[in-house]
Every structure is written in structure tokens, then in C-alpha cells.
Amino acid sequence: MTSTPLVPADIAFDADGTPSAPAFGDVYHARAGALAQAVHVFLGGNGLPARWQGRAQFVVLETGFGLGNNFLATWDAWRQDPARCERLVFASVEKHPLRPADLARAHEASALPELARQLVQRWPPLTPGLHELHFDGGRVTLLLGLGDARELLRQLVLQADAFYLDGFAPARNPELWDAYLFKSLARLAAPGATAATWSVARPVRDGLAAAGFDVARAPGFASKGQMCTARFAPRHTPQRPAGREPIAPGARRAVILGAGLAGAGCALALSRTGMACTVVDALPAPAQASSGNPAGLFHGTFNADDGLHARFNRAAALATQAELAALGVPHQHGLLRLETRLELGDMPTVPGYVQSLSAEDAGRRAGTPLRHPAWHYTGGGAVSPGAYVDAMLAASGAELRLSAAVEALRESPSGWQLLDSDGRVLDEAPLVVLAGGHGQLPLLGELAGALTVQRGQLTHLPQAPWQPALPVAGSGYAIADGHGGAWCGATAQDGDLDPSLRGADQEENLLRYAQLAGLSERPSAPLAGRVGWRLLAADRLPLIGGIAVPGPLAAQLRLQPRRGGLILCTSFASRGITWAALAGRVVAALALGSPHPLEAELLDAVDPLRFALRRQRRPGT
Template sequence: MAEPVEWRADGIPRSARFDDIYHSESGADAQARFVFLGGCGLPAAWAGQPQWRILETGFGFGLNFLTTWQAWRADPNRCRLLHFVSIEAYPVSQEDLLRAAAGSPELLPLAEELAAQWHGLLPGFHRLWLDKGQVLLTLCIGDVQPMLRAQRFDADSIYLDGFSPQRNPEMWSPETLKSAARFARRGTRLATWTIARTVRDALAQCGFKVEKTPGLPPKRDCLQAVYDPAWELRRRVPPSEDQIAEPGHCVVIGAGLAGAAVASSLARRGWTVTVLDASDEPASGASGLPVGVLAPHVSPDDALLSRLTRAGIRAVWPQLEQWLVEGIDWGATGVVERRMPGDARFPANWTADGPNESWLATPERLRALGLPADAHAIRHTRAGWVRPARLVQAWLAQPGIRVETGRRVTHIERMAEDWTLRGVDDEPFAQADRVVITAGFDSHLLAPDLPLQPVRGQVAWGVASPDSQLPAVPINGDGHLIAHVPHKGGELWLTGATFDRDSEDAALRPDENQVNLDKLRRLHPEAAAQLQPDFTSGRVHAWAGVRCASGDRRPLVGRMGPDREDGLWVCTALGSRGMSFAALCAELLAARWHGEPLPLPARLASALDTRRTWT
């Protein structure tokens, strides 16, 4: 539930929880420009930088962020990538977010873009993608100290904001300020509106040189500080314990969802990327599925996989909106997940306020979808269908990326400062500063120590007339059904899939059409009855692919192994959730390369790291 806000007659918002106002009478945007940007020397300080990383305690209505974003947009010398990490225990509603920005014409359009992604703010991290991914806002929802412990990066600027030290002492405690100081490098500038003696003393003890400066009326003073401790700093270990990379040339092996996402993330950070694929065209493997379901995993205890898939869908959703055509390349239709007998993935007492932006489907909704009114099903709103190959094409079309097909890499070797990639005839394909292996199950040929498993899957699909009575919303459960996807001369439907562990054979098996029809009968009897004639007459097509899974069914993102030189990485084992995981894993890899804020809490990021397999 959103934090309630009281709006005074003069338009100043007030928090009943803390019995304090959100900003001074001079206005939040004026305070942001004067106290925070001015106190941290922005925008001049980020001029010409590859990236700038800001840590904020206390997001509130986001006006410090919006003002910083607006200054970044207006600056011709801005940094390539702006990271803004903010902690907020009690997020306000979307309506209050917009109301707070309504009095600032230059901020309101940005607030509307922010509000479009202001949803599903459960405790944890939420990465918001803005300005084509050049502005990344990481919202850390929760109490300040746990959230600071869950994140780690070297901040270039620190904004200390929040309700007054008297009203909200935890936000300004010596322990909190010490935790914030751990993000500072020598030269990091800090700004805040409070000049409380306890805050000044705690910052000084943490290594900041603190100075009171004239404030924005009606306040007399504000505070500025620079991290410059008198003691010798220990060598700072990057958050990922990996060597921070400068953008150069990277070769990505594999042009499926994982490889295309990695290439796009790195190119956005200034890398020149060459993508090599053994097939004749991109998305020829498991990513060539005609159409797939994008939906979160659900569990009664909100387990690890549930949180990871939610983060993954949040990561890819704005990119679908950015680069694909809704209704043709993808559909934001939502997904209904039906609970089958014996399936305990979600409890019967879920309500409209449940996690995953999902709620129990009403009997009326179930009947409209052709399901029994007493069926137990959940409707996911942040879900839909996607043509994976279209997403791959969009990612690979970004500037800075070159794709070479028909290039099967058989071995990689270190040559002086570069990596050299060779094929079957020992012909060198390319040289690179870094290499990322994203070749699905074929990754095991180049990374034999990784615990990879092939999982073959086959689906059935066909073309129905536009007046088809198939469900308008994808149905998920024991298998899935997608319909009404635009296709030449009609609308594509797809159902399946089979699941054969340890099978690398992608050849079609005619008998598995019947297996998929039987699955459909259990999932949606009416749809199975409608499509039975197509199966009987042989008008049904089949598609098969081999997915790549790890031993624990989670993606593998990181260096190849403990004894491997830095520069040889993998992003693989996305399993049957490639669309949910590809963008998230690519951003996690890029964050580790550049010492950026993590898109996930540290514990969740570790759950995807290759280091968990090192024994």
C-alpha cells in the first residue's frame, strides 16, 4: 500500500508518520538544484565522464532525481550513463508523485515517464530504465541500513535527504552515515540540507571534510562535504571483486537472447561489440521459438526464483516498449496462470493485493476466457507474449554492434593483451579485450567445467482465422496456450511444450503433437476441442529447440572459473525463461564490469554468479 500524504492548503506535502513536511517552503525543485546539485558540483562534475553514480537516502517524491535527470538532459557535456540509486522505506502513490511535480513544467514530463514505471514496488530493488537506458534509477525499497548493506558501488555524489534528524533519527544515525560513507571514494562530494551537529560530527568521523554553506531561504545554511580522510585508505576492492574494465572491443559468442542482450548492454556503455554465431542467422536456436510467454514465477513464500523473474520482467519490459511494436512483435495482454491439480505454487487465499502484480481471477473473468468458473487461476498484469527473434533483432540493431553468422568458435586463447578466437580450421575469427560466451548449451564446448544440461522442448502451432474463439489472453500452467498473434493470412496460436532433460536432438518428433494436444486438454479443454480438427487433419506445425539449464535451474553470469584470467566470461543457462532473464543478466554482467550499482540486492546477484559452481 502506498504511503499516505497529507497536502496542506499551501500545497506543501506532509507525512503523518514522521510529523514533518517533505520539503521546505522554497520548493523541492529549487532545493534540489541549490542544495544537492549545487552542493555536489553538478552538472559540471560529470562533464565528459563515461558514467556518474549518485547515492541518495530518501527518495520521497523523486524531485531530487527528476531535477538531476533534467539537468543531465539539458547538458551537452553530460556523462554517457547516469546511475541514480535511492533508498525509500515508504514509497508514495503514483498520483502523489505526479502531484508533487505538477508545479514544475520542466519536471512534469519526466515525472510522467517515471510514473509509468512506478508499479509493483515490493521490498527490494527495482531498476527503472529511462532515456533509452542512459538513465538508470535503482529504487531500493526498505529500511535504510539493510538496503545500504545490500548494495555496493563507488558513488561519485551522495545526497543525504529525508525527514529531520529529530523526526527520523534512524536515517541520520552514526551507523547509517557510516554505511553511506562506505560508498564514497576519495573526492566524492556529499550534500544535504541539514546542519545538525550530530550529522556534521558523524560525517567528519567517517572521513568527510565538512563545511556549512549559505542555504536556500528560508534556511540560513546547508551542508557540503568531500570525502578526504586523513588516514591512508586501504585498496578499494570493487563490489564484484573483478577488475573494472574500460570500454574496448568485446566478442560475444552466440546471437540468441542472452548474446543479443549482452551486446546491447555493453554497446550502450561504449563498447564495440562483435557477435559471432555458428548458424546462418541470429536467434536460430532456442531463441527462435515462434512466440513465447513472458510471465513471472509465483510461489507462496515469494521464493528466490519468484523475485528473480519479477526483476527480469521489470528489466525487459521498457525495452519491449522502446524497440518493438506492440500487437505485432509483442503483446502486453497479461497472462492467466491456471493452477492444475496437485500444484501448490500459489495459495488459494491470494487476493488482489498479492505479490507479482497479480490477483485471483474472478469467476466472470474465467468464464470469459473459456475456463471453468471454479478454476483456480491468477491473472498477471505485467505479462504477455513476445516474439523472441524480434527482440533479438532489435537488440542487435543497436549502434556499436556487428553480427557475423556462420562463425563456429572452437577455442579461445590468450595472446599478449588480447583474446583470439579460432574456428575448426584454426582460422582466427577475431581478437578482443574481453569475450562473453552466450551460446546456450553449446557453451559447454568452450566452458566444459560449467554444470550445463540440455533440455529439449517441442511446441505445436498453427494459424487460425481472425474470428477464432481462442482465449484473448495467454494461459499458463502445465504448458501454455498463446493465440491471436498476427501472422500472414490469419492469427498464430501456439501450445506446448514438452520437456526432455539431457536431450540435444532438436529434430521434430511427430508423436509429440499428440503430447501437446493432451497438455492443452488439461489446461484449456474448450481450446483443445476447437483445435482438434487441425491436429487431426495435419494442419498443425511443430517447432523444437534445445534450452540450456544449470544444475540449480538458475542462469550463470560471471567469469569462467577461479583459475581463469579476467576477461573470459559467460552468460548462459537461461533455461525456459530466456525472455525473463536475458536483459537482467546482461545488466548484471555490465554492472560487474564497470563497478556500477547492482540491479539486484547482493544476495540475489550472488544467486546468479558463476562463483556458486566453483568447488
């Protein structure tokens, strides 16, 4: 998917407060009322709320988010319905999202002020891609795709039960109503899906019919005499790609191996689907191995072409920012990352996500003169990994089974069995998630060959000459410890399993600290710190996904069948804090087949089978 900078909506308000888009020469909603129109056209036209009643999950897909009134009306109807579905997912795309101030103004006189206030508060930075926003304790999810609808719909992984076809009039905004878009809707339609729109234009009716929908007319709203309703009834039932089938459909219990950041993120996300979770770890307490450092950074990344790494890290960082706030985990807000290649004029600012700063401005924020300009990740920062893990595990309600070493897995009729060194069954569940670090390599089979174990040593200065006011990263990083000292590091040695603190590594860390701080010489300090091991893949992305069934791989990852009930979530390198929340949500979606929080090509980018598929395509690589 091409990723171009978003162009926010230009919005105008007339004398009676009706918002319009001058660029399209059209109003955002009928003058008779946005919420009333949403209830009549979109909910009524899709048979809601009756169609979601008694269901575990119901998915709505909208083709133009606009001001968000259709979402608010649907959320309100769900709240008011005592027979509502357990979870409501509202997916929507928007090419020209509103700036936060415009969104707030548009909802100043909302008939649903509390819901509108929550939407404004959670409104994401205007960055391309999917943004997952949670409401009502996670039972209502807004999956908001910012960017071109034609590209985003091609990247969505979901099955929609109802479609809201909205947008400016077909004559003014034809790309939201053409045959290509309707074909995309057919690919995303669940069996028996319905659609509704206020438009009865001939191209709209013909496009829906060509895509496999039975189309009918119905009484319209206010001054519009008619509207369209439709039901998906294709001649041939489309087959879902094998690699997109749920890995553990209907599972109500999961066992997660690993009580670090990855495991805690999985437990939290799976528990929010209603699944009971047990977290198993060989160590006597959570967050003792790779997640055991006293402090760590979280932030996104930026590159000019906004490639896969930048997009994945941005989505993960935004998810972490929201999760830390939701859980109330104390953390340091804001992070500076030094830029040594680009000039300040070539460093863009994305409001709400990252701000480019001169060396002087960055130095004032850091509390020391800096030699380079810096990216200020306003939603990034530093946190204790252990505190974050504890908060996620507590919120998940997961059962903890510690000091329990799992030596092997065995498939069973009801799922997977976990075996100890004597072959005894420790536990059994329909879903098992492998979410540990390098200690779980023996369980990964051939997949382990794509991973590297990397040693890292962190240094503690009990009395630091510079205590960064904000965490600073560059060649190394520095984090104030809150007690007059600082943590700095970290080294990286592949394949080194030495657990002892080494003086040479400490000297390397202190030299990087001095360079970050602009000190003339490195400080001295007694040998102190921590050694840990990272598990990383060659492309520096995690492994999140299902395991292949035996046999040659399919030509595409999305076509590859997966073994039921087994998911991998590992290889977090040095980004465990940043990746944990999003990774857990991806695991939950993979397990149950719910709408995925990542675009399809990002799912492929973290798929555990990507390396094997590359080798199959290019033997000898």
C-alpha cells in the same frame, strides 16, 4: 535481504500545495521550493555540475527519494550542461514510495513538467528491490531501490561520486541518519566522493566524521541558516572486494558469442555504454537455436516468502516489459498463470505487477472456463523471440558475423582471441561474452558439469478449438498464433538430443492444452511443431558473471578474483525472453564496474561460480 511488502506513503497536501507525511509529522521539502532547495543544497553542496564535467560516468546516491525532486533537478542540470558527463546514474532508496496517483498530483505544477511527466510515466510497480529506469536514450539512469534503506544500502554494488543525504528530520526519522547508515555510505564511496545535506544536527556531523568524511558547514537554504557538506577522506583507503572489480575496465569493444536472446540482450546493454559490439554465431541467422521458437512467454513469479527466484524473475520481467515498450516490439499483453496450490484468498495482488483472479474471472479473460484461480501478470505476455532478438540487435548497431563457428578461446595481451577448428584467429577483443546455448558447452570447461541439456517439443494446432485471448500457463502453456490456431507445449526431456518431432510428445502437449482449456477430450492435429534444446542449471537460475582465476576459490563469491575480459551469460532454461534484458544489463555492469541493477545477493545467486563454491565448502556434494 528480507523482503517485506512495501507500505506506500500516506501523503497530504496543505492549502498551498505543499506535500507532507502525516506519519512522520514533517514536510517533504522546504516551503521555499523543492527544486530550489535541491539546486542549493544537493547540487551546490556537492560541487555540481562542475564535478561531473568531462567524465564518462557520474554516480549520485540519495538516501530518500521522496517525491523525486532532487532527481529531477539533477537531471535538468545535467541536460543544461554542455560539458556534462556521458552518463548520469542517480541511485536512490525509498521505504515508503508514493502511489502513482499521488506522484502525479505532487508534480501537477512542477517547474520541470516534461521531466516530471516522464518520471510519472515510468514509475514502477511498488515491489521491493531495485528498479532501473532509463531516460534520455539510456544516458540517464534512475536506480530506484524500494524498501528499507539500511538493508538496500548493504545490497548495493556501486561507487558513488556524490551523496544526497535527504529524508525527514533526524528527530522524526532517526534510522536514515544513524551510524550504521553512514558506515554503509563509506563502503559505497568512490575516491574523492562528496556529500551534502540540509541538516546540521550533531549526530549527523558526528556520524559522517566517524565514517571517514571531513565535514564542514555552509550557508543553508531559505530559512535554514546552515547546511553540511563533506568530503570522503578516510585514514585508510577501503579496498573493493576482488569479485566486484570491473572485469573489462575501459573496454570499448566486445565480441559476443551467440546471436540468440542472451547475446542480443548483451549487445544492446553493452552498446548503450558506448561499446562497439560484434555478435558471432555458428548458425546462418540470429535466433535459430534455443531462441528459435515462433512464440514464447514472459512473466514474473510469486512465492509467499519472496525468495531469490521470485525476486530475480520479478526484476527480469519488469525489465523485459520496459524493453519491449522502448523497442516497440509487437507482443501480446497480459498473461494468466494458473494456481493449483493456493486458494484465492491466499493470493495477494500487487498493483501494476500481478493480480489474483478467481477461476471465473480468469476464464472470462482467457475465453474458456478455467478450473483454477490464476495470477494475472499485467506486464507479462507473449512475443516472437526472433522479433525481439532482431529488435535488440538492430538497436545495438552490432556487427553480425554469422556461420562462424568458434571452437576455442585463447587469452592474449589485448584480451581474448576466438579460434576456429584450424586454430585460426577469427576475432580478438578486450571483452568476450559467452552468451550461447548448449552448443557452447565445450568452451565452458568445468562449468559445463553444472548444466543440463534438455529437449523440448512445441506443438502447433493449425485450427485450434480454443484460441486463448491471453496466453495461459500452468502445466504447459497455450498461445494463440493469430491465424486461428495455437501453439502449446512444451515437453522436457533431460539429455535427449533427438531432433525429430515425435507423436508421443505431441499427444502429451495436446493433453495439457485440453486440461488448460477445460476440454473434455484432447484435440487431434497433424504432427507439427518444433524441437529445441534448453540449457539449465540445477537451481533453475542463469549463469551470469566472471570466470575464476586459477586456484582455490575464495570463501565468498564477492571476494573471488575473476579473469579479465571474459564473462559468461548462459543457461536461460525456458526463460530466455524474460531474462535477456536484465542479464544484458548485469553483464554491462560487471564489465565496466558501473552500478549494478541487482542486489548483491541476487548477483551471487546467478554467479557461475556458485556451484563450485558449494562443492568446495561441502566436498562430495
